[in-house]
Amino acid sequence: xxxxxxxxxxxxxxxxxxxxxxxxxxxxxxxxxxxxxxxxxxxxxxxxxxxxxxxxxxxxxxxxxxxxxxxxxxxxxxxxxxxxxxxxxxxxxxxxxx
Amino acid sequence: xxxxxxxxxxxxxxxxxxxxxxxxxxxxxxxxxxxxxxxxxxxxxxxxxxxxxxxxxxxxxxxxxxxxxxxxxxxxxxxxxxxxxxxxxxxxxxxxxxxxxxxxxxxxxxxxxxxxxxxxxxxxxxxxxxxxxxxxxxxxxxxxxxxxxxxxxxxxxxxxxxxxxxxxxxxxxxxxxxxxxxxxxxxxxxxxxxxxxxxxxxxxxxxxxxxxxxxxxxxxxxxxxxxxxxxxx
Numbered sequence: 561x562x563x564x565x566x567x568x569x570x571x572x573x574x575x576x577x578x579x580x581x582x583x584x585x586x587x588x589x590x591x592x593x594x595x596x597x598x599x600x601x602x603x604x605x606x607x608x609x610x611x612x613x614x615x616x617x618x619x620x621x622x623x624x625x626x627x628x629x630x631x632x633x634x635x636x637x638x639x640x641x642x643x644x645x646x647x648x649x650x651x652x653x654x655x656x657x658x
Numbered sequence: 659x660x661x662x663x664x665x666x667x668x669x670x671x672x673x674x675x676x677x678x679x680x681x682x683x684x685x686x687x688x689x690x691x692x693x694x695x696x697x698x699x700x701x702x703x704x705x706x707x708x709x710x711x712x713x714x715x716x717x718x719x720x721x722x723x724x725x726x727x728x729x730x731x732x733x734x735x736x737x738x739x740x741x742x743x744x745x746x747x748x749x750x751x752x753x754x755x756x757x758x759x760x761x762x763x764x765x766x767x768x769x770x771x772x773x774x775x776x777x778x779x780x781x782x783x784x785x786x787x788x789x790x791x792x793x794x795x796x797x798x799x800x801x802x803x804x805x806x807x808x809x810x811x812x813x814x815x816x817x818x819x820x821x822x823x824x825x826x827x828x829x830x831x832x833x834x835x836x837x838x839x840x841x842x843x844x845x846x847x848x849x850x851x852x853x854x855x856x857x858x859x860x861x862x863x864x865x866x867x868x869x870x871x872x873x874x875x876x877x878x879x880x881x882x883x884x885x886x887x888x889x890x891x
Contacts, residue, residue, distance in 0.1 A: 578777060601821060608773050612724070621717050 561651075563644040564588060566617060571609045572640070579605055588641030603637065614647060620654050622647070661702065663727050664873075665689045665719075667710050667767060668737030670696045672836035676862040677734055677869065678703065687727060691719055692737070710737045710763030720770040732782045732873050733771040735764045735808075740790075740801040740838050742846075753800050760804040765811060768826070772819050781824035782873045785812045789832050789890040793853055797846065805830075809884055816882035825881035829868040832888035834860040855889020 561567075569586040576582055579602050584590055591597035598606055607624055615621050629636050629646065636646030664681045668674035669690030678690045678698060687702045696705040706722060708715035723730050739759045741752050768783055775781025787809045790802040809828060816826040832854055833839045833847055851857040868885050871877060 605776060608776070612773075615721065621714070 561617065563647045563651075564640065567610060567613045567647065568640050568644055571606065571613050574609055575602075575606050578609065584640070586640075588639065588644070590640045592637050592639060592643060607637075610643070610647075614651075618651060618656050620651060620656050622650050622654070624650070661685055661687045662731040663687045663689065663723065663729050664732040664734065665691075665723065665730060665767070665771065666734045666736055667691055667763065669698065669705065670694055672838065673831075673834060673862050673865060674734075674736040677736060677866060680866055681732075686732075689719065689723060689727070710767065711758035713766060716763075716766045716770060720774060724774055729778060730771055730774045731780065733767055733784070734869060735767050735783065735785045737763055738786055738805075738838070740798065742797045742801075742842050744797060745799050748800060756800050756804050757807075760801075761807045761811070764808050768811070768815055772815075772822065772824055775824050776819075776822035779823035781819070781822070782877070783815070783819070783824060783826040784869050784872050785809075785826070785828040787812070787828045787830035787884055787886070789830050789850075789854070789886050789888065791830070792886065792890055793850065795850065812884060813882045820881060823878070825872065825878065827872040827881060828884040829865055829872070830884060830886040830890070831865050832860040832886075832890065834862060834865065851888075853890070858888070860887050 572584045572586050575584060581598065581602060583596065583598055593603050611622055611624055636642050664686040666674055666677050666688060669678040670692035674690065675698065678688050682688050682700050682702055689704045689706065690696060690698065691706045691708045693707065693709050695707065698705065706719050708719055710716065737759060739756055741756060743752065764785055771781065771783060785808050788802065788805045790798045791806045791809065795802060812826050812828040819826055833850060839847065851859070864887050872880065
């Protein structure tokens with residue numbers, strides 16, 4: 561599965577309406593948080609959208625804001641691209657091969 | 659569909675069953691859950707099996723609500739357990755069991771409910787506390803402590819969820835004649851009632867009256883509140 565095009569870009573589209581923000585752009589280097597990205601509550605709500613979409617697409621219930629994610633030197637929540645890589649890694653760990 | 663969707667935990671019997679029937683009668687779609695099957699069969703009632711502290715099972719309930727019902731208006735975190743015992747004789751397994759159901763269960767349902775509710779910027783969450791906490795009842799150390807945690811959780815959640823139009827409140831019943839107090843000796847109950855301003859057993863209607871108030875659309879400026887019944891403060 562291509563996480564960017566199948567999960568994250570549709571979530572960006574949904575976020576436009578739900579979070580009333582057009583800060584996120586459907587590109588891998590679009591920053592998620594801070595300058596050019598979402599504020600902290602926006603990020604929380606965006607992660608909820610993403611987790612729902614992952615579950616709908618794969619039947620895997622991931623918790624993205626885990627201790628593992630938070631303790632990394634480079635945050636998975638920096639850009640859409642880094643988040644996509646992290647999600648792919650988590651799905652592989654969960655045994656999802658689709 | 660404009661019927662409000664109300665999730666009540668612990669609906670197989672006792673207060674939870676009463677609340678499920680009450681909100682069904684008021685036209686809500688009610689989702690109930692318990693560890694065992696329910697014999698409540700009514701239009702608009704959905705029963706799912708779950709241990710409230712089992713994250714996977716709880717997530718499955720919310721996946722059902724999200725996909726099949728599309729919204730959640732109200733959560734009543736009713737499921738709770740108690741165990742009367744002196745601290746010197748209380749097994750750690752009892753502590754785990756009580757905290758799992760009362761604290762972890764309340765947290766899990768509130769978290770998952772808020773994830774759904776925030777999309778519509780509307781939600782009502784009601785938790786259950788107890789007069790055992792302010793009365794500092796001997797023999798109820800772990801139960802009272804678990805509900806003290808629920809009270810604090812209620813107050814912090816109220817602040818975290820306020821930006822999403824979600825209110826979080828709690829009601830603290832006096833003893834109500836349900837299975838929860840079945841094993842409490844009569845003299846203990848009499849002594850407890852004597853400490854209330856209004857010394858009688860609570861009725862399910864007393865609890866529901868407070869919940870009704872918290873659930874009202876007009877109660878959108880009421881959050882982080884806890885109401886003890888019977889005149890316990």
